[in-house]
Amino acid sequence: MPAFFGLDIGSSSVKLVQLSGKTVAVSVIAVNPVGRVGVDLVPVEQSSLTEVIKNILADNKIKTGRCVVSIPESLVFSRVMLFPVMSSPELATAIRFEAEQVIPYPIDKLELSWVVLYKPKNVLSGEKMRVLVVAVPSKISNAYVNFMDTLGLEVVRMENEIVSLTRSLITARKLPGVSLVADLGFANTKFVVADTTQIYANYLSSLGGMAFSRIIADTFKLPINQAEEYKRSYGLDKKQFEGKLFAAVEPVLSGLIGDVKKVLNSYLASYPERKVDRIILTGGGAYLKGLLAEVAEQTGLEVVIGNAFDGLKVAENMTGFGPIYAVAVGLAIEED
The missing domain is CATH 3.30.420.40 (ATPase, nucleotide binding domain)
Known part of the structure; x- marks a missing residue:
């Protein structure tokens, strides 16, 4: 049984993908009845969205309660930042300082995370470290966790969309060279430039x-x-x-x-x-x-066209729908 599933809650739809190896065990989409994600919902909206997701879980006989859930790029700050080569403690301090300068939100009300994309081997080369920094307002992070609790789901991790897009369309396919992914959604378009090793912009x-x-x-x-x-x-x-x-x-x-x-x-x-x-x-x-x-x-x-189902075994009637599942598939793929 797959260890978890990917849950992509967008403003227009809810998508769930569960993989079993290279097979798409479940791929389902439903209309988001409230037109918003699980943040600042009034009780009637939360009840309506909860019902839709619970029905998806029940109708598709999802047995695990563990999920990886997306956070829309519109609700987070994410940027590739450059820093001189430094130790991990120094980097943490530098990221916090930089975040205070560029993010229009109180630093003590943000949850900061980062991953070092590139660190020069030669410290004297003058090259800089490239670090993907993601800042999520604590209010939003807590709202997602609480919403998942109402569904009885355990959040393995929350992930902003560009990371999932890169994983499903570039990394998992071992796509050569550098690609610019443009994810044209209902309300906005996410862009990410990446190759199989890192995100650049x-x-x-x-x-x-x-x-x-x-x-x-x-x-x-x-x-x-x-x-x-x-x-x-x-x-x-x-x-x-x-x-x-x-x-x-x-x-x-x-x-x-x-x-x-x-x-x-x-x-x-x-x-x-x-x-x-x-x-x-x-x-x-x-x-x-x-x-x-x-x-x-x-x-x-x-x-x-980026079809997230390429290279995966999927029901014949779903093969053409890969583009709308790009984030959900990325969420469902095991991290290396």
């Missing part, structure tokens, strides 16, 4: 799938549900509605591709010797018709 964009739907709704005076259908049916097809649909969404598209270029330029400024080999589009927004071609044309890079 990350960024959170406020542009997600809903931004496309809203601008279609506003332009054509449509209900949001109908605008969503237009987006899914026609995507970025410049021929539809005499080009008016593409003209409507072009500002959002330009903003999103602008964010892609911003991340690429920031990475290349820090690591000019290592080019980005590809862009990986994942998340529900990766299905947007024409997006892959637009990103490839405007960046000049290879662009692929």
Whole structure:
């Protein structure tokens, strides 16, 4: 029996994945009825979200109560920081000092964690240590733990999304070279530049799938549900509605591709010797018709769809849904 499962609670959906070796034993998605994660929920919202998750557990006969749960990037501060080579105690002090300078939140109300991504072997080389620092407000961390308690679940660990994305789409696949992952979600887009050894950079964009739907709704005076259908049916097809649909969404598209270029330029400024080999589009927004071609044309890079089920044995009717499970699969994979 698998030791734990991955639980990804997003603002639009709840996803659960349980792996048994290289087999996807369980993969299920349900609508999040409250449109928010398990933080600052009023009792009726908490009850509704709790019921959805309990039903998922019961309907799929999940026998273990141990889970790895995601924390949305929008609720945490995460950044790759550079430090001179130093001892672990010195690093702890330096990270705390740096966090006080850049995080607009009282340091005594934050839970800080970090992992050293790279430490130069030659102390005299002048190279710096690269450290992924994650800061979670204690209020949010405690809310997640309490919410999991109401579900009767034991939290193995809480993990911000870029770590899970890197594990499922890059590390687990032993993908060569450097990749920029763009996870296009409902409310935002997460970017992470990484290879199989470490994370180099990350960024959170406020542009997600809903931004496309809203601008279609506003332009054509449509209900949001109908605008969503237009987006899914026609995507970025410049021929539809005499080009008016593409003209409507072009500002959002330009903003999103602008964010892609911003991340690429920031990475290349820090690591000019290592080019980005590809862009990986994942998340529900990766299905947007024409997006892959637009990103490839405007960046000049290879662009692929990141299917988290690649390399895993999964039910035939689920093979095409890997992009929306990228975080959940990453949560479900055993850490090396």
